[in-house]
Amino acid sequence: MFKTATAKHGLGWTPSEFWAATPRELWAAIEAAEEEAKAIKAARNQA
Template sequence: MPPRCGVGGTNRRGGNEAGSGDGDQLIPYRQLMGVAMDAFHWSPDQFWNATPHELWAMVEARQEAVKAVSAR
């Protein structure tokens, strides 16, 4: 079963998807927000207003940039 992207539901273990902090969520919002804020210098509003597609495009672009620097 693919992960759900909704916020505010419950996952199969009974935890809350919005981030209870106990590691049982389906989508790790807290960790994704940390990456967005640290690596991309996004504000919380930028993170919450971004689509999953936009976030992953940024992650992939960063990965490619790191590969290019490492290959030098």
């Protein structure tokens, strides 16, 4: 589960950070990573 969550969403968390996080913290980090990925993709498309 750790590898899937961190690799798929590019969180860059250590295993201890992942397992210590609450579900709310994990979900917020995933949403932030997805928003950042969308912004990067939009910037590339405009270039």
